Amino acid sequence: MDNDDAVFRALAEASRRQLLDLLRVRNGRTLGELRRGVDMSRQAVAKHLAVLECANLVSFLRLGREKLHFINPAPINAIAERWISKFDRGRIAALSDLKRNLEGEDDE
């Protein structure tokens, strides 16, 4: 199953990247909790989550009536390995660290 098209399509939308960022900071949120972190309607959040689930970028767990959403890095890891693993991971990580330091971006 080649999932790459779905992954790139899902990531091509800023709102969906924003939802992934929220899950990166705190994993396992309900739709309602995610909705409070963004300037989007409940319907829009639900629609974006469905696209992310379709691309397997978001996984979920049902606990009773609640549905908890999790960021699922497996497809991004597969893409990274396809194009990056042949190169020097250490140097690429060092470049990312340098960029983060120079630009003053906090990891969280």
Added chain:
Amino acid sequence: MSNAATSQFVYVTYIRTTADRLWSALTSTEFSQKYWLGARTEAEWRKGGAWRIVFPDGRLADSGEIVEFEPAKRLAIRWRNEWSPELKDEGWSLCTMEIEPAAGESVKLTVRHAIERDDSKFIGAVSGGWPQILSNLKSLLETGATILPPKYAS
């Protein structure tokens, strides 16, 4: 927050293989050495059996007990870190691996790893390792080769 006292992640990967082959990969010490970043899992493969992860040099990485064992369907491990005093102090976690049929002659593997505490460093640590392990497992089952070199190779 609905889950304030739990740290957990849920990873999902689709693998072009059969449930039986995936189950064998998850429950074989010899096979685990090929995808578990150079370490290996050893266990009495039955419910209630002792389970552990061992580094190549023989040091114990993690230990635990198999609490659910349903061949080709579900494996759950009560799991504690052993190599880092700080992580070991966090106590027992639960890791469940579930295999389900999926479209296109593939199976869906869901790995959930949880611990009953907030902001767990243990979950932070294992959440970084699992994506590589899952990629290796997928690659090994689909093509017979792993992509990443063993992380803990001497």
